[in-house]
Amino acid sequence: MSLDWERHSEVVAYTFLEAFSQLEKWTADESIQKSEFFNELEAYWNGLPGALRGRSAFEVDEVDRLITAHVKDEVKKADGTGERKKVQRWCFTERGAEIPKVFFVDSAQTKRGLYLHLPEVPSPPEFPNVLTADFLEGVRARLSVSQLALWTEFLSTSKSTSKQLVLFISTPRAAGGRSLIGVVFSAKDHQVQSDQPVTPITVRRQTAAYMRERGGASLDLLGKHVAVVGCGAVGSFVADTLASAGVGRLTLVDFDVFSEDNVFRHVLDERYVGFDKVWGLKIRLEQQYPGLKVDCAVKHAQDWLCQDVMADLDGVVLAIGSPTLERLLSRRFKMVQRQLPVVFTWLEAMDLGGHSVLTSTRGEGCLECLYRDEEGAQSLLPRTAFLEQNQRVTRNLTGCASVFVPYGALQARRTGLMAADQLLGAITHGTDAPAYQFWVGTGTAAQAQGLKTTNWWRRAPSVSQSEATASVFGRACKHCRGHV
Ligand SMILES: [Zn+2]
Incomplete structure (x- = not known):
């Protein structure tokens, strides 16, 4: 309701008339009266x-x-009086x-x-x-x-x-x-x-069911099982978003230990420093979302995928941040017999933006589709890249053991949210057509560092997600769309 501050008397009059007409309605019909009371x-x-x-x-x-x-x-001490x-x-x-x-x-x-x-x-x-x-x-x-x-x-x-x-x-x-x-x-x-x-x-x-329903989490997602592979900054926000949306079971895959370097761009806080990331997330997320069950795999993604893990999954999100490994895993996913949505997500350095790609274990569209140039030949830079290749983006604060790509929590959250949303859409609506989504940042910090951006980054803000999807997929790809 929105009230007009300028029209006091009309607001009061309307309220009284409305109350009066409700009373009149209820008095006339005892069954309404009773059901209203019992409501x-x-x-x-x-x-x-x-x-x-x-x-x-x-x-x-x-x-x-x-x-x-x-x-x-x-x-209990009563207030004021002591x-x-x-x-x-x-x-x-x-x-x-x-x-x-x-x-x-x-x-x-x-x-x-x-x-x-x-x-x-x-x-x-x-x-x-x-x-x-x-x-x-x-x-x-x-x-x-x-x-x-x-x-x-x-x-x-x-x-x-x-x-x-x-x-x-x-x-x-x-x-x-x-x-x-x-x-x-x-x-x-x-x-x-x-x-x-x-x-x-x-x-x-x-109780889990009441708090889910009341809190806007989907009860339909309670029976769903999603794997999040890679539980760094982006992956941790993916897991948190999926759990808050109502997904009832998560399998988290990451071999890494949570460290003080991660605190400001991760779901976990300082208390979890020294924990395996997946175990920290299990404790943290199960505490936050009643009824959630989290399984932990302290493993490299490729080792986890060697096991027969697909059988009871409803979807997978990969947020490893390593294109080489993710392309390899993408090929492996194409050998899975079951139809399963698989989302790959990653972000760009600084404040340039982030990407999320929905594929399916069956049918056309895979991560390799992105690694093609205009002529359709294999390329090491994805068509979606926001940054020109061969530039130094990593920094370190204490020596080469602490090399990192600078980006902030906002970038990680936004990217994780986009990927989780894309996977939930695929699970909820059963869509399996490949899709590419992205968000574009201001790039102010990247430009201040003198980083060179791609044509695509400059064009992206005026391109719709469906146009972008069409330009990424639909070409010949020997991994998902016949041999070239
Ligand atoms: Zn492909």
Whole structure:
């Protein structure tokens, strides 16, 4: 919504009229009223007096089951007054599971919990809006035979001493998704104690499926498996982008160790110095993206490819930064029997730009297609090069053991993002036509160094990606398009 600051009274009048017409609509139709209310059930529940809020690690699905409640008493300093007050920290896990580290709750008491999915829940209290044991009775009356058996088992722990229990109920929302509400209550002699407090509770759902869906990650990509070969600056951003988009499984291939040289242009931070890059990324990415599984191959790309690794992959991104090796690997990929998208990505020195090439293990188009001159003869400089050949671009700060090509994190991020996007497009839409994508930087730093750029770099900003693709592919290539 965008409001016009100049028209106060009209904005207020419009808001009132809109609210009035909504009320009119709902009053006229009780079914709308009810579904609107139940769409907001969780918020209403959270607003009931004395409502507690916890965290949950169990998925909100349609499987009725016993769960475990964990509670820890804490003394908290109230703001300003310096007064201390007792608070309870609640969290919930699958039965018997440990509390996830990210909840920051240790040495908690455990209590029995029950999770049930109901097509409809009894109406919550309205006037007064105080929860009582009547609500639990209402729930019990709606249970199926198998749910009643679970309910009996749930209450069976309480003999002569009173025990605190937690019940969670999920119910479908007309607007999509599921509401989840909970009740903390006491039981004794297999009965709910109606003279004890019945407290509403809601939770933050810290589960892989919920956080993925809510965070815009694709649930369809959860079952996909992508290999990222080369986990330097560009490769690390490719892996991070794929994981954040929702890809559920990554295989990371790199033999290199993370060093202090890499910190400012890599996903990993200083704590990972001395780690194998792939192991560092596994720890870092699995922590960041719940539900992600990362496999590590501390290997050179060519050794990894010798194994039978293609069987369960859905795509590969190569970000090795070595054209010679990547051309060799490109030829190997053309021998793979399965149809699989393969993206090659690399960046140019300084701030000139970056490239990403989508190919497929089957059909026409390969990395070798780029290494052709105008006449179609083999060339060592790709048609896509932004920099004229035979120029010195490397620098070193401490001697020849630390030779590097200067470029920044921005260049690496932008290139990695482009490559990940290209592969995700191929996986999602099943496209296998070869495509060339690029981005062009300002080249200011490169020019200041006196570096000579190619005609293509100067033309590139005014050329569309499809024109560029057509000029790169479609020529004779003995590796993918018949012998010449
Ligand atoms: Zn080719």
